[in-house]
Amino acid sequence: MRPFLFALLLATIAGVLGAYGFRRTRYAAPVPPELARAAHAREVAVATALGFEPSIGPTEDSLFSDEYGSSPTVLRRFELAENECVAAVVAAHGWGKLSKVRLSRQCPTTYAYRDPNDLSVQEHVGGVVSQVQFCAWEPTHVELCVSGFRMSDDPMEKARFPATVTHSLLRAPAERVGESLNRGYVTLPPPPIPGLAQVLLAEPDVPEADLAPAEADASEQGPSRSDVLAAMRAVTEAVRQCPHSGAVNVTVRVTFQPDGTVREVRGSGQAEATLRCVEDAVRAARVPAYSAARGDVVVQFPFVFR
Numbered sequence: 001m002r003p004f005l006f007a008l009l010l011a012t013i014a015g016v017l018g019a020y021g022f023r024r025t026r027y028a029a030p031v032p033p034e035l036a037r038a039a040h041a042r043e044v045a046v047a048t049a050l051g052f053e054p055s056i057g058p059t060e061d062s063l064f065s066d067e068y069g070s071s072p073t074v075l076r077r078f079e080l081a082e083n084e085c086v087a088a089v090v091a092a093h094g095w096g097k098l099s100k101v102r103l104s105r106q107c108p109t110t111y112a113y114r115d116p117n118d119l120s121v122q123e124h125v126g127g128v129v130s131q132v133q134f135c136a137w138e139p140t141h142v143e144l145c146v147s148g149f150r151m152s153d154d155p156m157e158k159a160r161f162p163a164t165v166t167h168s169l170l171r172a173p174a175e176r177v178g179e180s181l182n183r184g185y186v187t188l189p190p191p192p193i194p195g196l197a198q199v200l201l202a203e204p205d206v207p208e209a210d211l212a213p214a215e216a217d218a219s220e221q222g223p224s225r226s227d228v229l230a231a232m233r234a235v236t237e238a239v240r241q242c243p244h245s246g247a248v249n250v251t252v253r254v255t256f257q258p259d260g261t262v263r264e265v266r267g268s269g270q271a272e273a274t275l276r277c278v279e280d281a282v283r284a285a286r287v288p289a290y291s292a293a294r295g296d297v298v299v300q301f302p303f304v305f306r
Contacts, residue, residue: 031092036129040091043183044089047089051172052087052177053170053172054169054170055170056078057089057167059167059168060166061075063146072110080139083135083173084172088103088144089129089167091128093128095163096164098147100121100146101145102145102146103120103121103134103144103184105143120184133183133186134186137174148163151163222291227287231286231287234286238281244274250278252279252300253298254285258295260286260287265282
């Protein structure tokens with residue numbers, strides 16, 4: 001009985017190993033080149049629609065830099081100027097599958113889940129194509145590298161349908177596309193630098209009855225909506241100098257008094273240092289003097305840092 005059980009166990013193990021090997025070496029089919037090139041062209045069109053312009057490619061390279069495919073492959077090394085953006089589009093065909101595409105200051109030499117040099121990454125690529133984008137705030141050396149795995153261990157199949165990647169680079173100035181990036185996960189955003197904020201102005205939040213019409217005499221009716229906007233624009237440069245980190249919204253409640261100066265400013269927002277700085281800057285706002293009979297005029301005004 002024992003020899004029979006032992007033989008049965010060996011047969012079971014052999015069957016499992018055989019099935020595993022069959023599963024590893026047999027897939028439905030290699031990815032056709034025309035399918036990958038069509039997917040590549042669609043992603044290039046996505047980048048072009050954002051405002052990117054073709055710079056390099058399409059060119060083809062091997063997906064793997066070694067026999068086992070464990071090390072990232074560097075497809076391109078290039079330089080980005082200050083305030084220049086890049087979109088990298090990569091598609092794979094043959095018996096190869098993309099797993100990660102990254103823009104890096106220096107690609108890792110071994111497999112790395114996260115690397116401190118990464119700039120923009122797409123992980124767990126689900127299809128045959130990937131796109132990553134990045135905008136440089138200073139001159140930057142960039143490398144485009146890919147990682148993947150083989151979908152067949154059959155030497156004959158690998159020779160007939162080698163794992164190949166097609167890649168292209170597109171470039172654009174940051175002022176054109178910097179707010180529209182929609183591919184890749186940017187792992188190294190620009191640092192918060194005082195004075196480089198883009199401050200967006202909006203309409204003052206105040207009932208129409210509390211502001212005089214634009215053509216009215218401010219000395220009798222009080223400040224008009226255009227007067228308030230002009231006063232806020234005049235302090236925008238000082239607001240831009242306020243320290244901030246990333247996107248910050250600050251809303252100020254401003255009380256103007258009849259001589260046109262600011263009686264009181266109260267700000268609301270989560271960034272305390274930015275909030276206090278904006279309050280100090282807005283205290284310098286001025287509107288044309290108006291009749292004391294009109295009394296104080298209160299407006300709420302949002303500043304948006306990008």
